[in-house]
Structure formats: structure tokens, C-alpha cells
Amino acid sequence: MLIDSHCHLDFEALSADIDGVLERAAAAGVTGMVTISTRVENFSTYTALAERYPNVWCSVGTHPHNADQELHIETDDLVRLSAHPRCIAIGEAGLDYFYDNAPREAQATGLRRHIGAARMTGLPLVIHSRAADGDMASILEEESRAGTFPFVLHCFTAGRELADCALALGGYISFSGIVTFRNAQEIQEVAKIVPADRYIVETDAPYLAPIPHRGQSNEPSFVRHTAEKVAELRGISLEQLGRETTANFARLFSKSGIS
Template sequence: MLIDSHCHLDFEALSADLDGVMARCAAAGVSGMVTISTRVDNFSTYAGLAERFDNVWCSVGTHPHHADQELHIEIEDLVRLSAHARCVAIGEAGLDYFYDNAPREAQAIGLRRHIAAARITGLPLVIHSRAADEDMAAILEEETGQGAFPFVLHCFTAGMALAETALSLGGYISFSGIVTFRNAQEIQAVAKMVPADRYLVETDAPYLAPIPHRGQSNEPSFVRHTAEKVAELRGLSLEQVGQETTANFARLFSKTGLR
């Protein structure tokens, strides 16, 4: 059994064929997924998707690309919306210095608000971090010093130093299809070293399709290919990776009720 810990079912590439997406997941042994929020103002859409399918959950949060557009979203708003029965996480929020689509100050403000919401609710924070390793590590260390909170670095693309910082603070690391790419040696090194109880797999669909589907629109069923690569790197069977990542998902996303 596999679970896609991060996808975007609301994006048109997936929403146009949701029944087909679900059928292909079932055929590939993918038993569940979390559709991730990128704009709090669209929360009703994510909640509606999670209400429609028994094996879909959602999150609430603002992607760093839109941080400056949702500065009106307060900690209390995140906490209130996260009480929805099918909402199991806060985020995705974080820092993206690769695209810099929003001012960095706004990204940091948004991230800290989401951290506070995760700390209050006990729900895991789904963190987006790209080309911002030093600032992300500094914020995580500072905020953890003010009170621990559960989190996962999703679609891990950072260096070993940020991985080690996240793990030292109790965080999880999630690997996407990028880990299957030939030039992803550093990410593959992290996939080899992360403890067995701290890693997840995801698609970030419809983006970042793994080999052998690279260049195509990604979908949750393709998480199987990512899991196969992680299994190869760790010297495990696909079944073992499925067991470990599902157990880790159930522990981190405990509101799903999975065991």
C-alpha cells in the first residue's frame, strides 16, 4: 500500500478526470492522498474534494508564491478552517527563493503564521522550501525553540545540511519524482540516509512526473515509481517502503485515523 502525501487534485490536469485518476490509483496500489492547499481563500474547493472521496484528505494554507496575496489570513483563520473533519494538515507554506514570486518578507511572515497554527492545532505543517536552505533552517530552529511543532519538508530539493537540521528538530522528509532523475544525486543521498521512521513519498502532481513519465502530466498513481526508486536506493523491497511510508504518514497525519 502506498499513499501520495502531496498532490493538487484541484489543478485542471487532474480535476478534469478525477474518476480516472482514482481508478488508476487503485490499480497501482495507491490507497490514499492529501490534496494540498495553495490558497486559503480556495479552501472550500479542497474540502469539497476531500468530502467527495473517502481516501482523499486536504490541508489549509498559502503557498509562498501567493504569500503577499494572503497576508489578510491570520493564525486564527488557519486554526478555524483546519477544524474541518477532512483537513489533516497546515500548509503548504514556506520559502521559495528560486522563483521569488512574492516578497521574501511576506513569505517569512506567512511561514511563521502557519508554524503558529501547526503548534496550536498539532496538525503537521507541510513546508515548501526551494533555494532557501539557510533561512529555512534558521526559522525552523528559532520557531522550534519557542515550542515544537510537527512538520514535513515536502518535495525535498535541498542539501544535506537542511535535511539534518529538519531531522534533528523532529521533522519528516518527503521525496517526489525528482529523486528518480539522473542529476539528483544529493537528493538521492538524503533518501539513503533518512531514518526509516521519517520519510514519505509524494507526487506533487500534476508537476514533476517521475521517470519513466518525466515530461508528462503527473498524477497520484505515479507515486509508485518514486517509491520504487527510494526502495532501490535504500536496498529495500517496494513492499517494505510502502509499509514504512504508510506508517510514517499515519503517524504524522494522525487526524486521518489511519493505523
């Protein structure tokens, strides 16, 4: 049993064939998935998907690319919306200095508001971090001193230093199809050493399709390829990885009701 902890079912590449996407996921042994929010203004779209399909959950949050467009969204707004029964996470929020599509100050402000919502609700914060390791570590450490909160570094693309920081603060690490890429040695090394109770897998579909589908539109069924690669790196069977990542998902995303 595998769970795709991070995908975007509302994006046209998936929504145009949503029933087919879910059928192929089930055939690949993917029993659940979380469709992740990138704009709070689209929250009703995410909840509609989660209400329609019993194996789909959603989150609420603002992607760092859109941070300056949703600065009117306060922590209390995130907390209120997250009470929806099918919403099991806060985010994705974070820092993206690779594209810098939003001012860095707006990204940091948004991230801190989302951290506050995760702290208040106990729901996990789904963190996007790209080319911002130092600032991300600093914010996580500072905010954790103010009060702990559950979180996962989604689509992990950093090195050992940020991984160690996140793990020390009680966070989880999620591996995407990037871990299958030939030039992803640093990420692969992290995949080998993350404790068995602190990692999960994802697609980030429709982006970042794993080998052997690289260059194609990604979808939840492809999480199996990522899982196979991580299992290989860790020297365990796919079945064991499925048990471990499902247990970890159930613990982190406890509102899902998975046991």
C-alpha cells in the same frame, strides 16, 4: 500500500479527469492522497474533494508564491478552518527564493503564521522550501525554540545540511519524482540516510512526473515509481517501503485515521 502525501487534485490537469485519476491510483496500489492547499481562499474546493472521496484528505494554507496575496490570513484563521474533519494538515507554506514570486518578507511572515497554526493544532505543517536552505533552517530552529510543532519538508530538493536540521528538530522528509532524475544525486544520497521512521513519498502532481513519465502531467498513480526508486536506494523491497511510509504517514498525519 502507498499514500501520495502531496498532490493538487484541484488543478485542471487532474480535476478534468478526477475519477480516472483515482481509478488509476487505486490500480497502482495507492490507497490515499492529500490534496494540498495553495490558497486559503480556495479552501472550500479542497474540502469538497475530500468530502466526496473517502480516500482523499486536504490541508489549509497559502503557498509562498501567493504569500503577499493572503497576508490578511492570520494564524487564528488557519486554526479555525483546520477544524474541518477532512483537513489533516497546515500548508503548504514556506520559502521559495528560486522563483521569488512573492516578497521574501511576506513569505517569511506567512510561514511563521502557519508554524503557529501547526503548533496550536498539532497538525503537521507541509513546508515548501526551494533555494532558501539557510533562511529555512534559521526559521525552523528559532520557531522550534518557541515551541515544537510537527512538520514535513515536502518535495525535498535540498542537501544534507537542511535534512539534518529538519531531522534534528523532529521533522519528516518527503521525496517526490525528482529523486528519480539522473541529476538528483544529492537528493538520492539523502534518501539513503533518512531514518526509516521519518520519510514519506509524494507526487506533487500534476508537476514533477517521475521517470519514466518525465515531461508528462503527473498524477497520484505515479508515486509508485518514486517509491520504487527510493526503495532501490535504501536497499529494501517496495513492500517494506510501503509499510514504512504508510506507518510514517499515519503517525505524522494522525488526523487521517490511517492505522
